[in-house]
Amino acid sequence: MIEEEYIRLIFGLKMKQIRTDKNLSLFGLAKLTGLSKSYLNEIEKGKKYPKRDKIVLLADALETNYDNMVSLKLDKNLAPIGEILQSRILKEIPLDIFGIKESDLIDIIAEAPLKVNAFISTLFEIAKHYNLTRESFFLAALRSYQEAHNNYFEEIENQVEKFAKAYSIDLSKRLKVSDLEEILIEEYSYTINNQELTQHKELNNLRSVFVPSSKTLFVSSETDDSQRLFIYAKEIAYNFLNISDRLFTFSWIKFESFDQVLNNFLASYFAGALLIPRKGLVVALKEFFEQEQFDNESFQKLMYNFTDSPETFFQRLTNILPKEFNLKNLFFLRFAYKPQREFQLTKELHITNLLEPHANERNEHYCRRWVSIRTLGEIANENSDFEVFDAQVSSYVHTDNEYFVLSSATRDPFRSGYYRSIALGIMISAHSTSKISFLGSEKLKRNKVGVTCETCAILDCNERVAPPRTLERKERFSKTDQVVQDIMEKYK
Missing domain, CATH: 1.10.10.2910 (Arc Repressor Mutant, subunit A)
Structure with missing residues (x-):
């Protein structure tokens, strides 16, 4: 059964389209029909649906027929909006957790339907291009809610x-x-x-x-x-x-x-x-963060005092560090890997949007200098049943940002033949260094990293597994643009 709200909105969209196609203002339509301008405005916004006699009046004034006015069929310019409204996707999108009312979106659609239609069509094209599914959309919404x-x-x-x-x-x-x-x-x-x-x-x-x-x-x-x-x-x-x-x-x-x-x-x-109760974890972390030097064994001992699951512990840190230590520049990553296949980023969380890396949808090769990739490669090569743990300061070549990254790799307990690594990254700043003493240590292992091989400017990288094609193309276009600008300046 089609909702009354949908019927009202479609009627209003059609009426507005026919009116604007005839270069007729709301004031002009009001003069022709004897209906008030405010009443017509509410019809076009989908808030009211006119009775039969008023539809006949409107059809005459707009030089169309009654059946066309009440039909739910939209022309090609508005068809995507009709599809999205009728598909109930607005009911599925968790608008409420972001403080958005469905009526707010409907008002926006009614106000500028053609522009909204172009926007929606663009989103659909992007979704198809990157193979985004309903599942990935909901998981992205959940991540946004967490962040x-x-x-x-x-x-x-x-x-x-x-x-x-x-x-x-x-x-x-x-x-x-x-x-x-x-x-x-x-x-x-x-x-x-x-x-x-x-x-x-x-x-x-x-x-x-x-x-x-x-x-x-x-x-x-x-x-x-x-x-x-x-x-x-x-x-x-x-x-x-x-x-x-x-x-x-x-x-x-x-x-x-x-x-x-x-x-x-x-x-x-x-x-x-x-x-992993918060009170006990906060006490243990405060004591650990007071250490002047970091070592892997101390961290693993801290972790295993609470749980045998590195993923549970790392996830718990993403809850406690922002709240109890005001460390909000964090990221959490989970990679999966089966030997002879590509590394897959299967879960990510960024407490702030400043942080890298993010998942890429272009099948590019993640940087092999990441500690989360390195530990995963090590455990797979060793075919080990034991955890491989390591930590490093990652300095991104294209930014001034540095992160202290912890990584634990184990056999995947859910998939035979697979391994997985968990990584937690903390941005190094004056604030984080004041909270975690060992972040200022010169003895921490350091590595300059990229995001993907295809976008990386580190030319002498022994770990590279693909040429920097994306970066080279970008630089080529930049040089072309500069020559064009020089010619335009010369002959202006």
């Missing part, structure tokens, strides 16, 4: 502490699998099955599946304790936070709406905050 809040959510932090108090959980001690399993079974009536998933080869990449009708949680027997802890903590989050619109697999394989994507994030946030 807008500095990836810190006080309400969830408080809910974790409320949960711990209600269930007599000591947050100063590391949780055990049995602690959370008991709550799921006794409090939320879960049945936990550890055998079913391993009997289906198609489910090798899944660690858990939840069946809500029977409250059965299927967990892969291949999960280690840190993975199982996170799965249990997420399930507790869904129940304790009363989230019903949720995903039922981990890792997720599909979603029906943005709400499910957002709720999955909130449950994951709760899980991370439960497994």
